[in-house]
Amino acid sequence: MGKSILLINGPNLNLLGTREPHIYGSTTLVDVENNAKEQAKSLGASLETFQSNHEGAIVDRVQAARGKVDGIIINPGAYTHTSVAIRDALLGVAIPFIELHVSNVHAREPFRHHSYFSDKAAAIIVGLGVYGYKVAVEHVAVNFKELEKETKAAL
Numbered sequence: 001m002g003k004s005i006l007l008i009n010g011p012n013l014n015l016l017g018t019r020e021p022h023i024y025g026s027t028t029l030v031d032v033e034n035n036a037k038e039q040a041k042s043l044g045a046s047l048e049t050f051q052s053n054h055e056g057a058i059v060d061r062v063q064a065a066r067g068k069v070d071g072i073i074i075n076p077g078a079y080t081h082t083s084v085a086i087r088d089a090l091l092g093v094a095i096p097f098i099e100l101h102v103s104n105v106h107a108r109e110p111f112r113h114h115s116y117f118s119d120k121a122a123a124i125i126v127g128l129g130v131y132g133y134k135v136a137v138e139h140v141a142v143n144f145k146e147l148e149k150e151t152k153a154a155l
């Protein structure tokens, strides 16, 4: 059966395409989400999208995914650097996730260098622009089962 994927974008990513385009590019979130859905479909997977500027709403959405989703792709936006609550939600539902950043956070302000997600993420994608979403969808749709097996074997 095809994978079920949840794509979550955090605060201010609704402004993608218009927000600081020199950093985040000119593709809008609607384009990113539609492309991701089409791509998932072409790989035999299904993909739902969620964007919120509110930490608790993201926690609620992650909790609602419990038992229903094979993998989460999350760009937590600024919550990357602050949110123990979203980290705990992801660990609580035990769904493997990919952490994604459009920009290379490590080449930016020092406060962006720390992430509450990276040590628990199955993979981290930074600095590929919106192309990162394409890589993430392909990885979850095609490779995630293999990855789970490898991770379990290594434990």
Ligand SMILES: O=C1C[C@@](O)(C(=O)O)C[C@@H](O)[C@@H]1O
Pocket (backbone or CB within 6 Å): 011, 012, 013, 075, 076, 077, 078, 079, 080, 100, 101, 102, 103, 104, 105, 112
């Ligand atoms: O909102 C964002 C977007 C971001 O997650 C990125 O996609 O590059 C990087 C974060 O530091 C920032 O707060």
